[in-house]
Amino acid sequence: MHPLLVIGASGLAREAIVVARAAGLDPIGIVDDDASRLPYPVAGVPVIGPIDRVLSIPEARLLVCIGSGAARERVVARLARLGVDRSRYATLIDPSVRNPGESPIGVGSILLAGVVVTVDALLGDHVVVMPNTTITHDCMVGDFATLTAGVSLGGGVSVGRRATLGMNAAVRQHLSIGADAVIGMGAVVLHDVPAGATWVGVPASPMRYAEAGGA
Ligand SMILES: CC(C)(COP(=O)(O)OP(=O)(O)OC[C@H]1O[C@@H](n2cnc3c(N)ncnc32)[C@H](O)[C@@H]1OP(=O)(O)O)[C@@H](O)C(=O)NCCC(=O)NCCS
Numbered sequence: 001m002h003p004l005l006v007i008g009a010s011g012l013a014r015e016a017i018v019v020a021r022a023a024g025l026d027p028i029g030i031v032d033d034d035a036s037r038l039p040y041p042v043a044g045v046p047v048i049g050p051i052d053r054v055l056s057i058p059e060a061r062l063l064v065c066i067g068s069g070a071a072r073e074r075v076v077a078r079l080a081r082l083g084v085d086r087s088r089y090a091t092l093i094d095p096s097v098r099n100p101g102e103s104p105i106g107v108g109s110i111l112l113a114g115v116v117v118t119v120d121a122l123l124g125d126h127v128v129v130m131p132n133t134t135i136t137h138d139c140m141v142g143d144f145a146t147l148t149a150g151v152s153l154g155g156g157v158s159v160g161r162r163a164t165l166g167m168n169a170a171v172r173q174h175l176s177i178g179a180d181a182v183i184g185m186g187a188v189v190l191h192d193v194p195a196g197a198t199w200v201g202v203p204a205s206p207m208r209y210a211e212a213g214g215a
Contacts, residue, residue, distance in 0.1 A: 001026035003060040004090055007075055009037045009047050012128065013065035016110055017043040019094045020063070028060060029053075051075060055082060061090040064108055064126055069144035069162035070180070072126050076108070086125070103135075106143065124161070142179065160195060169204075 004025040006013045009032040017027045029048035030037075037047045054062055062084070064072045076089075089108035093099075097111045101119030105111065108126035117123070117135045124143035133151040135141065142161035147153075151165045154173030159165070163177050166185035177183065178195030187204040198207040 002090075003028045003057070005054050005057060005060040005062050006030045006042075006045065007051055007054070007062060007064045008032055008066040009034070009040075009042050010065050010067060012067050012110070014043040015112060016063055016065050016092055017045055019092055019110075019112065020090075022095055023092065025061070025090065025092075029057075051079070052082065054079065054084065054088075058088075062088050062108075063090050063092055063110065065110070067128070067146065069126070069128070069146050069164060072108075072128075073144045073162060076126060089126070130167075136173075148185075 002025050004020050004027045006027055009030050013030060020027050027045045030042050030045050031049055031051045031053045032047055033050045039046050064075050066072050086107050091105055091107055092110045094111060094113045096113045097115045099117040103117045103121040105123045106125035109123055111129045112131045114132040115129050119137050121135050121139040123141045126144050127141050128146045130149040132149055133147045135153050136155045138156040139153045141159045144162045145159045146164045148165060148167045150168040152170045154171055156174040157171045158176045160177055160179035162179055163181045165183040168185060169183045169187045171189040175189060176192045178193055180196045181193045182198040183189060184200030187200050188202040189204045193199050199205060200207045
């Protein structure tokens with residue numbers, strides 16, 4: 001079994017550890033910069049030190065288990081500056097995932113139970129796809145994007161780098177979700193969403209924040 005170090009003592013880490021074991025990897029430790037998490041085990045795996053500890057265990061593959069795509073990107077960039085290259089990252093795919101067209105899935109990506117990738121899709125690096133999400137033909141999902149549970153992407157949808165789609169959001173075919181955009185839970189997206197925007201609702205529209213102290 002290949003040793004695996006998990007980065008981030010998170011709920012996603014627990015979800016990934018159980019899949020990793022089922023996929024024949026051996027999670028030997030978790031690294032986290034929050035010293036208060038030492039040495040408490042997460043899903044039976046001890047927290048062994050700060051993130052830079054991965055440098056002292058070069059034989060272990062790595063998996064960044066941090067929910068925020070922007071935070072995942074910061075960790076990967078930091079480790080790259082310390083000489084950790086792309087080839088060290090594992091790609092974690094739950095055995096129940098269906099990807100019959102063998103669409104490419106980038107390094108560091110995590111696909112949890114029940115995800116379906118139909119055909120001719122492309123998933124970048126360090127993408128997180130939570131249970132029962134459906135990615136249909138010709139979709140492109142950018143690096144560090146996060147698709148939470150139950151998301152549905154129509155054919156030809158493009159999801160930008162670091163974008164996050166909330167639970168059960170649905171995106172009409174051929175639309176584009178910009179980089180860093182956030183789509184709220186349960187949204188039905190009928191138009192392109194600009195980079196950095198937060199859209200919610202049915203049909204989805206830009207989220208309006210209540211004014212502080214407003215009537
Ligand atoms: C969209 C989202 C990011 C907004 O979070 P936030 O900035 O903390 O916003 P708030 O909860 O303060 O809500 C702000 C307003 O938007 C509304 N709102 C929030 N989320 C909404 C949603 N998904 N759909 C419709 N309206 C929503 C709130 O009712 C509130 O309206 P009000 O000002 O009229 O009372 C968040 O609600 C969301 O949907 N996150 C995804 C969660 C998820 O899928 N998690 C998976 C974890 S694994």
